[in-house]
Amino acid sequence: ETGVTQSPTHLIKTRGQQVTLRCSSQSGHNTVSWYQQALGQGPQFIFQYYREEENGRGNFPPRFSGLQFPNYSSELNVNALELDDSALYLCASSSTTLAGLREQYFGPGTRLTVT
């Protein structure tokens, strides 16, 4: 186990609704990254937070937003859900040092189904 936890495990939402997914990073890690993994695909980078600031963003629309808290836990918010948002959402925590990013450790993911 990596020490990264995510909640909830599964979620079913309706098109147009909003959802909040949560992630607690591994102790000592100051960086959290979020990924979307559609069925049969590799994870796609959504964004990354470092010390409560967004530190990079992938090709996702603004309705995907996030937060990182002082304890380095994080939330992913998705507004106006679409059917294509159905996927496994993975959170990864890591430690960013002067030498650069260390390996990212993934949580178990949240399976989101949009109907």
Added chain:
Amino acid sequence: EDKVVQSPLSLVVHEGDTVTLNCSYEVTNFRSLLWYKQEKKAPTFLFMLTSSGIEKKSGRLSSILDKKELSSILNITATQTGDSAIYLCAVEAKGSKLTFGKGITLSVRP
């Protein structure tokens, strides 16, 4: 746009076989290449390869980075049924973003 391509997409072998999984990449400002194993949900970290560490080994698994050819291989010797999983290759570029390949589905039959 950064790109990672893995091959083959899927592979079926018998216990005891040796397998080689391939990963090639086109990335601006390469920093490292990572291999993950994904069984049910969370990808689990296997190796990180950088310019200063182009070969890693752990038990039956080993990996090599070829910076000239912009590629990496993951070798698994004496495969076991527990090695059945999706193997993901990811490349870290400047800005700390990971770009993943689609993954290679490995099935090891008894």
